[in-house]
Amino acid sequence: MTSKKESALDLSKFIDKGVRVKLAGGREVSGVLKGYDQLLNLVLDEALEYLRDPLDPTQLTDKTRSLGLVVCRGTAVMLVAPTAGMVLLKNNPFLEGEAAEAE
Template sequence: MTKRPLDILDQVLNRQPVIVSLKGGREIRGVLQGYDVHMNLVLDKAEEVENGQVQKVGTLIVRGDNVIYISPSLE
């Protein structure tokens, strides 16, 4: 059965880290706490990954129009 994109997000909600790629080349990793139909995201334990360096951000709200993709993290 083909899954809808929001069904896949429901599977990782509050469970495992996700990687969020943003416009401008930024990448955020964190635990998805919530989202809406506009792909606005709430991430907990968020970290920004840049040039192999990790900077802890904490809780973060990402505006949906900046999101390129969301992927479950393998870590």
């Protein structure tokens, strides 16, 4: 009896659509998903890398760098999300607590 291995993610619905990928090490890239395999190696076209703040590497800046066609190795892929309908929320409960303490 032969069983076909299946990936935990079904990325077929994202082919030729915009995705945002978070990679190990903190890099974030967005582009059009052109292909993938069962090891989660991704091929992105028209890729943009979101640059980090040099003073605070945990924060993304508004600056981007055009990468073109990119292959993301599956072992480095941490998150794949569609860009359609993506909204950045300002949610930092720690700032509210610090502001309350300052008053």
